[in-house]
Amino acid sequence: MSDDLIRLSAADLASKLASGEVSSVEATKAHLDRIASVDKDVHAFLHVSEAALQTAAEIDAKRKAGEKLGPLAGVPIAIKDVLCTSDMPSTSGSKILEGWVPPYDATVVAKLRAADLVPLGKTNMDEFAMGSSTEFSAYGPTHNPWNLDRIPGGSGGGSAAAVAAFEAPLALGSDTGGSIRQPGAVTGTVGVKPTYGSVSRYGAIALASSLDQVGPVSRTVLDSALLHDVIKGHDKRDSTSLRDEWPSFADAATAGLAPGSLQGVKIGIVKELNGDGFQQGVKARFADAVALLTSAGAEIVEVSAPSFEYAISAYYLILPAEASSNLAKFDSVRFGLRVNPEGGGTVEQVMSATREQGFGPEVKRRIILGTYALSAGYYDAYYGSAQKVRTLVQRDFARMFDEVDILLSPSAPTTAFPIGEKIDDPLAMYLNDLTTIPANLAGIPGMSIPMGLADEDGLPTGIQLMAPAREDARLYTYGAALEQLFEQSWGHTLISKAPSLSASEQSAATEGVV
Amino acid sequence: MPDPRRGPNRLGAMSEITREQVEHLAGLARIALTPDEIEKLTGELGHIVDSIAKVQEVAGQDVPATSHPIPLSNVFRDDVVGETLTQEQALAGAPEHDGSRFKVSAILGEEQ
Amino acid sequence: MxxxxxxxxxxxxxxxxxxxxxxxxxxxxxxxxxxxxxxxxxxxxxxxxxxxxxxxxxxxxxxxxxxxxxxxxxxxxxxxxxxxxxxxxxxxxxxxxxxxxxxxxxxxxxxxxxxxxxxxxxxxxxxxxxxxxxxxxxxxxxxxxxxxxxxxxxxxxxxxxxxxxxxxxxxxxxxxxxxxxxxxxxxxxxxxxxxxxxxxxxxxxxxxxxxxxxxxxxxxxxxxxxxxxxxxxxxxxxxxxxxxxxxxxxxxxxxxxxxxxxxxxxxxxxxxxxxxxxxxxxxxxxxxxxxADDYRYFPEPDLLPVEPSLELIDELRAALPESPAVMRTRLKAEWGFTDLEFQDVKNAGLLGEIVETVSAGSSPQAARKWWTGEIARLANAAGPEVEASSLVTPQQVAELITLIDSGELTDRLARQVLEGVIAGEGSPSEVVEKRGLKVVSDDGALIAAIDDALAAQPDVLAKIRDGKVQAAGAVIGAVMKAMKGQADAARVRELVLERAQA
Structure with a gap:
């Protein structure tokens, strides 16, 4: 029973909860048991909530009392540690915030609570969301449920792995340059980066303010849509929050399941996002996907975005610049770690010692890079130029979307690589986000859904859909349609082929072969 | 000690990042980097900067800068008092305080 | 070196x-x-x-x-x-x-x-x-x-x-x-x-x-x-x-x-x-x-540009008060101060106080006299950092001047009232009440005191009757003393001359 419960989609679990067939306590307990059983190996969680069962019981009581509850009421959810939670530590994967419990909830967390979801705990991530592998977490790496020796992607490897390992049906992530989509791709799950400003950033510990966006992580497109419906909307505490009235994304996803939903849809394949350096298995699955779409009546055109060649460079100037400033607040005065140099010291020395010991190597690298990009005499050449590239990227997107309804690319250039392989090669690590970065620069929505397993290593690949700003609904419609198309062609869901990870099947998991 | 400026980078160009620069940047960023870290970062930063410096190639005078992905303006708040933190909440996460204020060690130099 | x-x-x-x-x-x-x-x-x-x-x-x-x-x-x-x-x-x-x-x-x-x-x-x-x-x-x-x-x-x-x-x-x-x-x-x-x-x-x-x-x-x-x-x-x-x-x-x-x-x-x-x-x-x-002063300015990514509409700017422009320079020219004319008087007020930083005192009903000259005179003196006496404006409010000064104008207070009494106000004893009227400083305006009491004084100084009485009016000063002084200062000297003078002829 409990194993069945953890394998349900959030939508299916929600309907069993609504019908009374299952209680939230049962569902929550099943997931807590799963965490207890597999998270020693996966390490998706940094903290497991002690209040989850209590919260679930309260929701069950409300339901019993006949209160009208939201569509996801009683469904457990994992929360990326970048988000502030007033009842759990919020560390953003950093030693400098070890044990810090914020006096407030992030707006998205408050929305989860208001919608009666059950927070299960906080998920692991690269320190301050800087990374593509979760290896830069100060609390140790997360392991990919498909192969525990491989990375789960990053920065939100914890959320993706939690969902892939059936430790939670849903999770929240944050995506600054691909931190939701790339982990989705390499763990065989679904992840969405919404339109910039459609989900509040208040209470999301900032990495790069003009790029960060909170979004859903799940195993199905519909589940992401349901979660997106919970967290979307204007927040007066976030100046960059949009006032748009958003359509129901769940309805949009359901619409995609109708026969012929891809008929006549114009789909652009971005030339620059599917070339050299992409793993053979990824390219093969992408070609399969294009063929499937064609057979479903979609019109495929190749489009080109010349500026994308410069996007990753612009990104690695804008992100470190904003991050160097956002992370200045970690100074040992008001919260977090304090390190006193031997024999004491001035406040400057205390701050410097704290930041030296409290930050990991990637965070220091990016802070120094960002400080450089903003410093006098370099601003125009680096930060200023990068902001101009951003304009060019937006123009390229605008031009392409004049021609097509939606853009497609692989979500990541490779499948999950072995833990440790790229940790000492920052430039190689940075290339993992090649495909996802342009959407963040332009503020447009992007989604990754499972695209099948690569022939050479049997590991998941992902396909990325991109839509114009504010057209998140398109992602859900066409994403759901494509997901259905894939599953019909495979005869199963991709995640059903993931190793079970139960204690007795440990050896199978480490082989990572399906 | 080898002069880091002389190390050829991956693209074969000369890195423009010097050890002194990294030390200066670490000072600005208040990170007490160890000599080893400075050494390592000098090389890495050189590589990174060389590979991202290409943004200048397309950043023409005629291209405006984009600082916000979705253009908005005039986002204001009404001048109405809201909820504040209690003193206890404010100090809860402080490494050191005197019961009402945050405590820091002596400040070198003058008031800013 | x-x-x-x-x-x-x-x-x-x-x-x-x-x-x-x-x-x-x-x-x-x-x-x-x-x-x-x-x-x-x-x-x-x-x-x-x-x-x-x-x-x-x-x-x-x-x-x-x-x-x-x-x-x-x-x-x-x-x-x-x-x-x-x-x-x-x-x-x-x-x-x-x-x-x-x-x-x-x-x-x-x-x-x-x-x-x-x-x-x-x-x-x-x-x-x-x-x-x-x-x-x-x-x-x-x-x-x-x-x-x-x-x-x-x-x-x-x-x-x-x-x-x-x-x-x-x-x-x-x-x-x-x-x-x-x-x-x-x-x-x-x-x-x-x-x-x-x-x-x-x-x-x-x-x-x-x-x-x-x-x-x-x-x-x-x-x-x-x-x-x-x-x-x-x-x-x-x-x-x-x-x-x-x-x-x-x-x-x-x-x-x-x-x-x-x-x-x-x-x-x-x-x-x-x-x-x-x-x-x-x-x-x-x-x-x-x-x-080291490298502040690394960059556009605040958490905030959006401020783009005020022309309508808003015009609205705010229309609501601007006159500039201090224009206001000073106007006030000088309205108040009828001499250059020197105006300069004194301005240098003492008391323009605003006088504006408010006048708008509370006082004459500009009376307001000037009290602010630059007694109040400034008291402020000075209280210490170099004490400003006149911190001692009393323009409303209190206006009330004081009203009491003087209506004859209820003499200047001398008004100074005592001011001290009381500054000491926090209440409004001028309250201080008058508490300290019992009201001018004696009961002619009966005054006439009795005048008759006593005239009787005590028959030589002065004779001089007044001879038309040497200035001699009345001695009698007035004696009467004011007898009344403990709580009398209007002008009224006393009138009554002295009247009684001398009686």
Missing amino acids: AARPELMDYDKALEMFEPVVGFEVHVELSTKTKMFSDAPNEFGGEPNTNITPVDLGLPGSLPVVNGQAVKYAISLGLALGCSIAPTSRFARKNYFYPDLAKNYQISQSDEPIAFEGSVEVEMPDGTLFTVPVERAHMEEDAGKLTHVGGSTGRIQGAEYSLVDYNRAGVPLVEIVTHPIIGAEHLAPELGAAYVETIRDIVRGLGISEAKMERGNLRCDANISLRPRGQEKLGTRTETKNVNSFRAVERAIRYEIQRQAAILAAGGSITQETRHWHEDTGRTSAGRPKSD
Whole structure:
């Protein structure tokens, strides 16, 4: 029973909860048991909530009392540690915030609570969301449920792995340059980066303010849509929050399941996002996907975005610049770690010692890079130029979307690589986000859904859909349609082929072969 | 000690990042980097900067800068008092305080 | 190095060098909430209570601009004759300091809300001097540090410091002038007059308490000298901590004399921050300006551009009060003061008090007489820092004058009433009541006293009857004494002459 419960989609679990067939306590307990059983190996969680069962019981009581509850009421959810939670530590994967419990909830967390979801705990991530592998977490790496020796992607490897390992049906992530989509791709799950400003950033510990966006992580497109419906909307505490009235994304996803939903849809394949350096298995699955779409009546055109060649460079100037400033607040005065140099010291020395010991190597690298990009005499050449590239990227997107309804690319250039392989090669690590970065620069929505397993290593690949700003609904419609198309062609869901990870099947998991 | 400026980078160009620069940047960023870290970062930063410096190639005078992905303006708040933190909440996460204020060690130099 | 005089004689310094000054004035806006958070815009109370996660720079918190503060800033820009930028932006100024919660200050850099204006400043001799304003921009205040240990309570020698963030995020407008050339030997006076004018402007707009002693209005004075005939500006110093108009004047004078002594001896000026010490009347060297001052400004990604509509600007322009210079010209005419009288009032900083006293019903001359006379004297007696305006309110003064005009108080009694008011005994009427200071206007009591006095001085009575009216003084004096001063001397005189003929 409990194993069945953890394998349900959030939508299916929600309907069993609504019908009374299952209680939230049962569902929550099943997931807590799963965490207890597999998270020693996966390490998706940094903290497991002690209040989850209590919260679930309260929701069950409300339901019993006949209160009208939201569509996801009683469904457990994992929360990326970048988000502030007033009842759990919020560390953003950093030693400098070890044990810090914020006096407030992030707006998205408050929305989860208001919608009666059950927070299960906080998920692991690269320190301050800087990374593509979760290896830069100060609390140790997360392991990919498909192969525990491989990375789960990053920065939100914890959320993706939690969902892939059936430790939670849903999770929240944050995506600054691909931190939701790339982990989705390499763990065989679904992840969405919404339109910039459609989900509040208040209470999301900032990495790069003009790029960060909170979004859903799940195993199905519909589940992401349901979660997106919970967290979307204007927040007066976030100046960059949009006032748009958003359509129901769940309805949009359901619409995609109708026969012929891809008929006549114009789909652009971005030339620059599917070339050299992409793993053979990824390219093969992408070609399969294009063929499937064609057979479903979609019109495929190749489009080109010349500026994308410069996007990753612009990104690695804008992100470190904003991050160097956002992370200045970690100074040992008001919260977090304090390190006193031997024999004491001035406040400057205390701050410097704290930041030296409290930050990991990637965070220091990016802070120094960002400080450089903003410093006098370099601003125009680096930060200023990068902001101009951003304009060019937006123009390229605008031009392409004049021609097509939606853009497609692989979500990541490779499948999950072995833990440790790229940790000492920052430039190689940075290339993992090649495909996802342009959407963040332009503020447009992007989604990754499972695209099948690569022939050479049997590991998941992902396909990325991109839509114009504010057209998140398109992602859900066409994403759901494509997901259905894939599953019909495979005869199963991709995640059903993931190793079970139960204690007795440990050896199978480490082989990572399906 | 080898002069880091002389190390050829991956693209074969000369890195423009010097050890002194990294030390200066670490000072600005208040990170007490160890000599080893400075050494390592000098090389890495050189590589990174060389590979991202290409943004200048397309950043023409005629291209405006984009600082916000979705253009908005005039986002204001009404001048109405809201909820504040209690003193206890404010100090809860402080490494050191005197019961009402945050405590820091002596400040070198003058008031800013 | 041979000892050299620290200061050059002021006149000699002016002979050799031309002073160039410039000012950065910070004005705290009196909005209800802070610049970027909805915490109350109040400080000085229990530490770390008027704060939200935003003011404390907690991870995840985000700023939202106070629309009222923007309107205030636009009004101030317009009052300074500035252009209002069609698009202005917030920027982050990055530097580490424990009173700066985020370790960056949200300010404005190359796109300020207001730019290029000018302020007419009235010099002590009544002439007008035009101060060119470069810009006015919005920013947030920092928290407050208290240095503990060491002997002076100052930062040097302190063992540790304590931080209260109640002031963090208080809205500020910083007004920056261009270098001001041509004030010559009146440069110190110009400084004081400029800051006073800014105070009058912001008070007139009702956008700030503008009390220098409370730090609502803060001035940094930039001073440089150049040899006569030289085009290029000299190296400047930036003097901070000048917390009164008088301090601005003294600090500029001191810096001119100090810099002149150094330059004349062949030395050079270090570009640095200097601190004014009110007690010693000197400045001391602070932080040198250097490459380390790399603030790495960049557009604040958490905030959007401010693009005020022309309609809003016109609306705010229409609501501007008249400028201090225009107002002074009008008041002088309306009140009918002589040049000297008006100058006295202005130099005493009592224009506003007199305006309010007059609007509360007093005659301008009576208001002037009391404010610049007795009240100023009492303020002076109370100490050098005490301002007349802090002793009594214009409403209280107007009430006092009404009591005098109606004959209920004599000037002498009124002075006693004033003391009572200042001592906190209540309104003038209440003090009259409590102290029993009312003029005796009962003619019966007066006549009895006069008859007694006349009977006691028959020679005086004879003189009065002979037409030597001035002799009545002796009788009047005796009567006033008998009445313990609580009589209207004019009425006594009338009655004395009347009774003498009886």
